[in-house]
Amino acid sequence: MEASTAGHPILRLQGIRKTFGSKVAIDAIDLSVAAGEVHAICGENGAGKSTLMNILAGIHQPDAGTISVRDRDVQITGPAEASRLGIGMVHQHFTLVPSMTVAENIFLGRQPRRWGGLVADRAAMRRAAGDMIARYGFDLRPDQRVRELTVGQRQRVEIIKALAFDAEILILDEPTAVLTPAEVDDLMNVIAVLRDRGRTVLFITHKLREVTAVADRVTVIRHGRSVGTRDTAGLSESEIADLMVGRAVFLAERKQVPPRTERGDDRLTVTGLTSLDGRARAVLKDVTFGIRPGEVLGIAGVEGNGQTELAEALTGLRPVTSGRVTLDGADITAWSAGRRRGAGMAFIPEDRLDRGLSPAMSVAENLAASNYGRGGLVRRGLISQVALRRFAADQIRRFDIRGAAPETPVGTLSGGNMQKVVLARELAREPRVLVVSQPTRGVDIGASEFVHRQILAAAERGCAVLLISSELSEVLALSDRIGVMLRGRVVDVLDAADATETRLGLLMSGGRAEVAA
């Protein structure tokens, strides 16, 4: 059903189909984008979003179907043709040269020239870049080197780069995957500005909050088919989720828990924990809390307020200056990461490609890392290949890790499935304490749901869970108590019953105001 509020379509796709070998990436996509709207494309990982965008950007050619731009049927034969048609794309992974300036990056390969085209006209280039930055009100300077910019700023450079050549239709491929929450807010403002300037924005995402926050309409695709286009006004997040997954989704809910007093002593206690960084600034200041068996303590906060450091300090990856950490009453402050793991601590790090996995190694080896001691994987000093394969195959099945065989290099899996590998490895240890950081970042809804269920299940088995997340909804849904981190401190710990989004937001944003000052 076409929504009635849509204006005249600037871009229209009908029956687009694309196969790679025997794999059908896109089966039948219909899409109609009205001029001047913000149109979200929503779907789970692997639903065909990226393939669709690559077709629009001229990187892939469709096998069937028609594309029309401004009522004219077109063949987008390559990126140059896409750009000529006024389609600009901002890729998820940036394509900037870090050592060059903002202006140089914007005009890379197409610098204004003078003296018969022999010399780049740097002054004109800087001026043009400055004009564009001013037009969209971005906090950039043409002479800044890209390597000095934050991720959010780099993305704005990409956006300007795409707009520099009169792109009327701007495609943003999962633009928020790499951004911190504050930067996401900025991006939402940027998109609003773009719309006010008459651009059409196609916004690919699987985060429902962003769809309802910024898009006028949303098209949901599932298994390579477009399953519907809706106005976002009055549309709820769970309605979109149901469309994406094709069934009713369990958006994680707080479990019914016995009151805190019935669960005995704290399993993990943290007292006065303080840690300095390389420049002797305190990144953790006097952090104190305790977690009982079966309890989920959520840590909310704007990213960069010490959450990363807290997780590292607890797992033995960061030295602490003072304070104490105990596990079951034993002082583990001076223990190594390996010894802590041996005592029953498990860790799901915030960045799976950084600390969570070794992308070049196989799924089996990633699952088995630090688990060699258990399950009879090692016989007479040697790893039994049969046992290793069986162990890996078991985990793949139990955790529904898709597209994986034991010997698949783990780096070839999708984000959600990589996260499941990390989860499977850490939960296979039957941990007594689980430290989990940003468990669903860059993970699609279906997998997020699964991850949440697994975390809650671990808690129900009596594991003490520390859940660090910048997604407030996640913290609120899973935690029994919620602490807020601000500039290295845990400023307050609320019972989940008393915690509301507004209250937590207030605690968190107090920090933001201070940082800005």
Place this chain on the structure above:
Amino acid sequence: MSTTRDMPAPIVADVRQETRQAALRRRARETWTASRRPLIAVALTLVSGFLLVVVVSDNPVLAYEQLFFANFATPANVGNLLMRATPLLLIAVGIIFSFRAGIFNVGAEGQLYVGAISAAAVALSLPALPAVPLILVSMAAGLAAGAALAWIPGQLKVRFNVDEVVTTLMLNFTAMLLTSYLVSKPLRDPTAYGATSRLLPPQSHLPQIPGLPTASIGFLIALIMVPVAWLVLFRTPWGANLRAAGSNVRFAEAVGVRARSEIIRAMLLSGGLAGLAGAIYVLGTGHRFEQNFSPGFGLIALTVALLARLHPVAVLLTSLFYAAMLNGAAYMQITTDVPRSLVSLLTGLLVVLMTVEFRRRHRAKVRKEVGA
């Protein structure tokens, strides 16, 4: 395997236990993809080398025949081939461990030299010991000396984050100047010309392989290292930890691997094997320490290891290939008008072609990522 599934899973990947046949097929496929590119590089090197020989030589076919096939003409030639392959193989296996652990030991030449001179010094100072203990003690001395020299850059790396490529390379000069001093003063044979030590006591000489003159049982020791290294790297938890540390240190730390100790251990092993190679050369081939005994084994072994793509089984083939070139060069120079320096050219060309391959692969990968 049970037919029921305990989880509702719509699109579960096929994770049945693979059959023995399927596993073999997969292995074969993997081996082929891994070895295809080095093989192409070797083939291109040989072809362009031949074109070069055609230009400079009256009898290019004979020259190439001498370069590669004269190695197998007589048992003595085969013995020489194995004698040259021994240090290459031992050093390259050590280098594989260090590179797999993510620390780039390019100081094998120095470690080889201190290993050689320590073995010689021990053998010379204990002439009363019977054969077996003397050989074992000398070998242990070589191994320990090489390991000790490699321990220094390992510690510098772990404690102060000093670039190990610089330190290991610089220590090569330190080591060789040290041995040069030792062999010119305290260990010098006063009756001999040049910087050579006195002859080692006869019972310290390694036995020859029967039927292959000049090849000592040192080659067998090197040969045993191949399956052992493979087992350690790919079939023990320690090997898995070492590779984890090498492929992603921060991951290794997070799963409880002590990356620092892995680096130190890999350096000790790598330096130790280079030192052992020196000891075996002195005990099995030279029977005395000579300052110029190595034609650059340490550096050649680096290319040997890289051409084998850091695989301890493939390294057996690549070390034999390089040894054949080193050895065959002599026969070629004697028999034909092609100078032996052709081999330096060929080895250089091979390095270039390997890097060309690598960069091309790298770009193809980038293109794929952008296109994906």
